[in-house]
Amino acid sequence: xxxxxxxxxxxxxxxxxxxxxxxxxxxxxxxxxxxxxxxxxxxxxxxxxxxxxxxxxxxxxxxxxxxxxxxxxxxxxxxxxxxxxxxxxxxxxxxxxxxxxxxxxxxxxxxxxxxxxxxxxxxxxxxxxxxxxxxxxxxxxxxxxxxxxxxxxxxxxxxxxxxxxxxxxxxxxxxxxxxxxxxxxxxxxxxxxxxxxxxxxxxxxxxxxxxxxxxxxxxxxxxxxxxxxxxxxxxxxxxxxxxxxxxxxxxxxxxxxxxxxxxxxxxxxxxxxxxxxxxxxxxxxxxxxxxxxxxxxxx
Amino acid sequence: xxxxxxxxxxxxxxxxxxxxxxxxxxxxxxxxxxxxxxxxxxxxxxxxxxxxxxxxxxxxxxxxxxxxxxxxxxxxxxxxxxxxxxxxxxxxxxxxxxxxxxxxxxxxxxxxxxxxxxxxxxxxxxxxxxxxxxxxxxxxxxxxxxxxxxxxxxxxxxxxxxxxxxxxxxxxxxxxxxxxxxxxxxxxxxxxxxxxxxxxxxxxxxxxxxxxxxxxxxxxxxxxxxxxxxxxxxxxxxxxxxxxxxxxxxxxxxxxxxxxxxxxxxxxxxxxxxxxxxxxxxxxxxxxxxxxxxxxxxxxxxxxxxxxxxxxxxxxxxxxxxxxxxxxxxxxxxxxxxxxxxxxxxxxxxxxxxxxxxxxxxxxxxxxxxxxxxxxxxxxxxxxxxxxxxxxxxxxxxxxxxxxxxxxxxxxxxxxxxxxxx
Numbered sequence: 001x002x003x004x005x006x007x008x009x010x011x012x013x014x015x016x017x018x019x020x021x022x023x024x025x026x027x028x029x030x031x032x033x034x035x036x037x038x039x040x041x042x043x044x045x046x047x048x049x050x051x052x053x054x055x056x057x058x059x060x061x062x063x064x065x066x067x068x069x070x071x072x073x074x075x076x077x078x079x080x081x082x083x084x085x086x087x088x089x090x091x092x093x094x095x096x097x098x099x100x101x102x103x104x105x106x107x108x109x110x111x112x113x114x115x116x117x118x119x120x121x122x123x124x125x126x127x128x129x130x131x132x133x134x135x136x137x138x139x140x141x142x143x144x145x146x147x148x149x150x151x152x153x154x155x156x157x158x159x160x161x162x163x164x165x166x167x168x169x170x171x172x173x174x175x176x177x178x179x180x181x182x183x184x185x186x187x188x189x190x191x192x193x194x195x196x197x198x199x200x201x202x203x204x205x206x207x208x209x210x211x212x213x214x215x216x217x218x219x220x221x222x223x224x225x226x227x228x229x230x231x232x233x234x235x236x237x238x239x240x241x242x243x244x245x246x247x248x249x250x251x252x253x254x255x256x257x258x259x260x261x262x263x264x265x266x267x268x269x270x271x272x273x274x275x276x277x278x279x280x281x282x283x284x285x286x287x288x289x290x291x292x293x294x295x296x297x298x299x
Numbered sequence: 300x301x302x303x304x305x306x307x308x309x310x311x312x313x314x315x316x317x318x319x320x321x322x323x324x325x326x327x328x329x330x331x332x333x334x335x336x337x338x339x340x341x342x343x344x345x346x347x348x349x350x351x352x353x354x355x356x357x358x359x360x361x362x363x364x365x366x367x368x369x370x371x372x373x374x375x376x377x378x379x380x381x382x383x384x385x386x387x388x389x390x391x392x393x394x395x396x397x398x399x400x401x402x403x404x405x406x407x408x409x410x411x412x413x414x415x416x417x418x419x420x421x422x423x424x425x426x427x428x429x430x431x432x433x434x435x436x437x438x439x440x441x442x443x444x445x446x447x448x449x450x451x452x453x454x455x456x457x458x459x460x461x462x463x464x465x466x467x468x469x470x471x472x473x474x475x476x477x478x479x480x481x482x483x484x485x486x487x488x489x490x491x492x493x494x495x496x497x498x499x500x501x502x503x504x505x506x507x508x509x510x511x512x513x514x515x516x517x518x519x520x521x522x523x524x525x526x527x528x529x530x531x532x533x534x535x536x537x538x539x540x541x542x543x544x545x546x547x548x549x550x551x552x553x554x555x556x557x558x559x560x561x562x563x564x565x566x567x568x569x570x571x572x573x574x575x576x577x578x579x580x581x582x583x584x585x586x587x588x589x590x591x592x593x594x595x596x597x598x599x600x601x602x603x604x605x606x607x608x609x610x611x612x613x614x615x616x617x618x619x620x621x622x623x624x625x626x627x628x629x630x631x632x633x634x635x636x637x638x639x640x641x642x643x644x645x646x647x648x649x650x651x652x653x654x655x656x657x658x659x660x661x662x663x664x665x666x667x668x669x670x671x672x673x674x675x676x677x678x679x680x681x682x683x684x685x686x687x688x689x690x691x692x693x694x695x696x697x698x699x700x701x702x703x704x705x706x707x708x709x710x711x712x713x714x715x716x717x718x719x720x721x
Binding site: 012013046049050051052068071072074076078080081082083084085086087091095096098099100101143144 | 301302305306309313317514515518519520521522523524525526527528529701717718
């Protein structure tokens with residue numbers, strides 16, 4: 001049960017929305033899909049869901065293309081709220097569950113189970129438009145996993161939620177994953193992706209400019225951070241060859257270096273000036289990688 | 300197929316359960332009962348005396364200068380069952396005029412006979428628009444005059460009736476499709492009402508479809524739905540759901556109308572109802588009405604779904620529906636104007652143009668004795684158009700529902716088709 005995307009290109013007229021994208025999502029894994037707005041994420045999701053056909057390449061789930069014949073195995077959470085504003089929460093969930101092949105009673109039971117888990121069973125009889133944005137998002141998440149999908153496509157699942165609710169939903173999604181579901185999700189929150197995903201892609205202008213496991217991506221980035229804390233000004237150290245950037249902090253500074261051996265040089269030079277209270281080699285955060293890769297065009 | 304019924308049920312019940320729908324239905328039902336009992340309600344109110352207090356319409360004051368006309372005129376009016384009462388008055392003409400303007404009396408009549416034994420009468424009422432009473436009086440006086448002259452010429456009654464024997468006049472029509480004048484006026488009212496019902500229902504329910512689609516799109520629930528069900532299935536299930544709702548609603552109104560008329564004290568064969576031809580409801584006209592409603596609905600609902608799928612916000616729906624609205628309105632103009640002359644060539648031609656067929660062909664079927672092939676040909680053209688539009692609509696719909704953007708015009712159809720090709 002793997003999701004296989006092979007050399008997929010999608011063109012709208014002259015505009016190429018997705019260019020030669022390949023990725024593989026193993027069963028039970030969580031795949032992070034990053035990219036600035038307009039990078040081609042939603043188009044890719046729509047192709048996975050079968051709403052759009054790729055111009056070139058193929059997308060298969062479990063060896064077969066995704067069509068309406070096997071769409072009952074798929075859960076989808078769109079980027080924007082996709083619910084009937086004037087329909088009651090309960091009716092809505094049952095309807096969407098039925099569309100995914102559930103029986104009416106099963107859908108009802110499952111809805112109440114999830115509403116209780118998300119601590120909002122008292123909203124079952126309310127109209128969606130009467131709910132707060134965060135609670136609407138909970139309903140949206142329930143709608144995407146109600147029918148126990150084996151493949152979940154989550155477009156920005158955590159937007160608009162407070163930290164407590166983010167944890168609640170994160171746990172729910174992790175539980176679904178534990179039960180064997182394969183999950184692809186996109187986010188602008190790098191920390192969420194870093195926390196949840198083993199594999200990831202960063203999309204930029206329709207191309208996956210970064211692709212692979214989180215560890216490989218970080219290693220492959222070729223830069224590390226050195227954090228130094230000292231009582232004197234460290235800015236002279238940025239002159240050392242191999243230091244690509246320097247950021248001053250209250251207690252010292254963070255140096256981005258191209259190779260690990262530069263760290264020794266940095267430490268040596270710093271010690272020659274005075275006492276160092278803190279020295280650490282840190283992995284780059286996904287945020288750094290994203291900004292470095294995607295931001296350089298915009299900078 | 301199960302998904303089809305899920306969507307069908309959903310679009311049926313969510314609409315059927317909305318407050319506005321329930322309230323509209325109840326108001327119309329109440330309106331039907333009111334209309335059916337209108338004449339008895341009015342006569343009740345009149346009986347209580349809210350209207351027409353002080354003056355009596357049916358009493359006419361008479362100044363009879365000849366002194367010999369009042370009595371025979373009253374008798375003559377009695378024979379004609381006019382219900383008018385004459386009252387001799389001693390007031391002068393000016394005084395009576397004053398009384399009319401003060402609304403104490405309704406009208407008065409001045410009678411005299413001139414030298415050549417001809418009756419001269421002057422009828423005075425508040426305004427000249429009064430039509431029925433002067434006509435009756437005039438007829439009655441004409442009869443009196445005939446008798447007077449006959450007496451002066453020494454003619455016997457037989458001779459008089461010979462003299463005034465009416466000619467035999469019969470109107471025949473050559474066209475095989477035309478109904479007799481009597482049948483026509485009987486059919487006219489019913490067809491008029493049904494054309495209005497079809498027009499209104501097709502307009503109302505296809506608008507509902509466009510709004511539904513636009514709402515689903517603007518709330519983005521569409522993305523979830525079409526990731527589970529194909530857009531084409533979704534579109535047709537929705538059209539079928541709302542169509543069934545519409546059919547049931549109209550059937551309910553029809554039933555209520557039937558019950559209301561049966562239970563009301565009004566007599567179906569007289570007054571306003573005889574004008575509408577309800578005394579003689581033809582079954583085939585009703586069957587054609589249902590058929591043309593369904594076909595018209597499917598045609599326009601498909602068009603409405605297509606157009607509704609192009610907009611991103613519900614506010615833009617009406618604007619995009621404008622061309623479609625024009626089509627329905629033009630169809631209704633042709634149909635309503637054709638009631639007076641259903642055999643006009645423009646009506647005939649329009650009845651084969653699919654967007655006009657539901658109203659105009661129904662008009663012709665209802666008013667004329669058409670050979671069967673004519674409505675069948677019209678329906679066939681209509682069905683083919685519905686299939687083409689359904690196919691085209693599903694092409695546009697598939698892309699349209701995925702399209703979000705500022706510009707909403709008919710040009711977007713092309714963009715939608717490109718997107719819908721996948």
